[in-house]
Amino acid sequence: xxxxxxxxxxxxxxxxxxxxxxxxxxxxxxxxxxxxHLLEKKSLQSAFEQEKIISVMEIQEQTFxxxxxxxxxxxxxxxxxxxxxxxxxxxxxxEAIQHADELLEQAIRDIRSLSHTLNxxxxxxxxxxxxxxxxxxxxxxxxxxxxxxxxxxxxxxxxDSHIIIYRMIQEIVNNIIKHSKASEIKLNIQTRNDITSxxxxxxxxxxKQASPHQGIGMRNLAExxxxxxxxxxxxxxxxxxTSIQIKF
Amino acid sequence: xxxxxxxxxxxxxxxxxxxxxFITELIANSIHNFGFKTNVTVYKIFDxxxxxxxxxxxxxxxxxxxxxxxxxxxxIVALILLTxxxxxxxxxxVNNSIGVTTKCALYILLSLxxxxxxxxTPSEENIVVNPTFWFCSAVFFFFSVNIMFWITFNQISExxxxxxxxxxxxxxxxxxxxxxxxxxxxIPSKNKLPDRYE
Numbered sequence: 001x002x003x004x005x006x007x008x009x010x011x012x013x014x015x016x017x018x019x020x021x022x023x024x025x026x027x028x029x030x031x032x033x034x035x036x037h038l039l040e041k042k043s044l045q046s047a048f049e050q051e052k053i054i055s056v057m058e059i060q061e062q063t064f065x066x067x068x069x070x071x072x073x074x075x076x077x078x079x080x081x082x083x084x085x086x087x088x089x090x091x092x093x094x095e096a097i098q099h100a101d102e103l104l105e106q107a108i109r110d111i112r113s114l115s116h117t118l119n120x121x122x123x124x125x126x127x128x129x130x131x132x133x134x135x136x137x138x139x140x141x142x143x144x145x146x147x148x149x150x151x152x153x154x155x156x157x158x159x160d161s162h163i164i165i166y167r168m169i170q171e172i173v174n175n176i177i178k179h180s181k182a183s184e185i186k187l188n189i190q191t192r193n194d195i196t197s198x199x200x201x202x203x204x205x206x207x208k209q210a211s212p213h214q215g216i217g218m219r220n221l222a223e224x225x226x227x228x229x230x231x232x233x234x235x236x237x238x239x240x241x242t243s244i245q246i247k248f
Numbered sequence: 249x250x251x252x253x254x255x256x257x258x259x260x261x262x263x264x265x266x267x268x269x270f271i272t273e274l275i276a277n278s279i280h281n282f283g284f285k286t287n288v289t290v291y292k293i294f295d296x297x298x299x300x301x302x303x304x305x306x307x308x309x310x311x312x313x314x315x316x317x318x319x320x321x322x323x324i325v326a327l328i329l330l331t332x333x334x335x336x337x338x339x340x341x342v343n344n345s346i347g348v349t350t351k352c353a354l355y356i357l358l359s360l361x362x363x364x365x366x367x368x369t370p371s372e373e374n375i376v377v378n379p380t381f382w383f384c385s386a387v388f389f390f391f392s393v394n395i396m397f398w399i400t401f402n403q404i405s406e407x408x409x410x411x412x413x414x415x416x417x418x419x420x421x422x423x424x425x426x427x428x429x430x431x432x433x434x435i436p437s438k439n440k441l442p443d444r445y446e
Contacts, residue, residue, distance in 0.1 A: 004407050004408050004409035005408070005409040005412045007409070008404070008409040008412045008413050008416070009412060009416075011396075012393070012413075012416045015392065015393055015396055016393070019388070019389050019392050019393070020389075022388075023385050023388070023389070026363055026367075027375055027376070029367065030366065030367060030370060030375050031375065033367055033370045034370040034371075034372070034375070037370045038372065
């Protein structure tokens with residue numbers, strides 16, 4: 001009888017020891033995996049930060065180039081013309097002054113518009129929805145485009161990343177003006193379950209999504225979207241207009 | 249919108265399981281005290297319920313969809329095996345251990361799978377204060393001892409050491425419920441950790 005009791009007792013002790021050993025082994029192995037996981041996460045985070053810095057610098061560089069182009073091609077031209085008007089010996093004095101005055105007024109308007117475009121404070125104070133709607137409204141004022149705005153009156157909480165999204169929207173709108181040959185621009189803004197969906201569509205010439213030139217622009221926008229924790233979707237076909245949806 | 253995390257649902261189900269277990273033990277004990285020949289019928293009713301509740305708990309503890317599906321199928325298979333073992337052994341305590349061994353094997357398997365899932369997706373949280381880890385450890389420990397007990401049940405019940413075996417089994421119950429209680433103590437308060445909501 002004692003022998004049977006001893007067997008049961010030792011058997012149970014052996015099972016207990018194995019089970020406890022298994023659990024300790026699990027904890028040790030888990031901690032090792034946890035350390036490796038943390039290291040991997042840190043390295044991914046630092047890579048992402050680096051990518052973010054590069055992207056921010058690229059955006060800055062692009063903005064500087066656009067400002068430089070705008071000053072050179074537009075404001076510079078207008079000011080040179082005004083100077084020429086004032087120095088033109090063939091023109092009568094009041095007429096030259098009036099012409100120069102008109103040109104200077106145009107230059108001031110362009111500088112103001114450029115300043116508004118670059119001002120991040122406007123996006124921060126007005127919010128991304130209001131700023132985007134104003135941007136599209138400005139297109140209506142040019143009388144070259146018929147604009148339709150649809151929105152559901154829900155505003156997302158302001159975030160730092162909204163500046164990046166607003167710059168993306170500016171680039172999309174610029175592309176519509178420069179390349180789309182559209183007569184109608186439609187802006188649709190909806191917020192569902194804390195996700196804002198912003199769709200800009202036009203009835204222009206559209207583009208082939210496989211086109212390498214368009215590919216670079218789309219990749220650039222997609223990278224910026226990633227940076228702003230947003231998603232972007234392009235939908236276009238040659239001759240059928242373009243629709244671009246940003247979700248953030 | 250605030251959505252409850254799956255581990256919350258799992259631990260709520262653990263409470264239900266503990267209540268059901270307590271009621272079952274109470275009824276079984278009363279039947280025994282009234283002098284009935286056996287109280288095994290109570291456990292025959294309790295076992296499928298326990299299988300369903302444990303599968304439901306692990307279903308919510310698992311993160312991967314394929315493992316959730318596995319928990320559902322494992323539950324169905326275990327229920328079928330339990331039913332078969334009940335049908336072929338209507339008379340009490342004759343090879344009763346087959347059905348019980350099946351359910352113990354299921355719980356060990358479910359807890360081992362959870363351990364392996366935890367290794368695949370390690371969190372930044374300290375494992376020693378993770379209630380899921382302690383719950384799985386308790387299940388793994390208790391049912392590993394239990395399965396040995398039930399496998400050798402027919403031999404033990406006829407041997408002189410049956411009281412020792414029963415005593416070990418009783419102490420295992422104490423250890424199991426202590427670890428489960430510990431896991432409940434480790435569940436962080438909702439006010440302290442708002443990130444428990446997704």
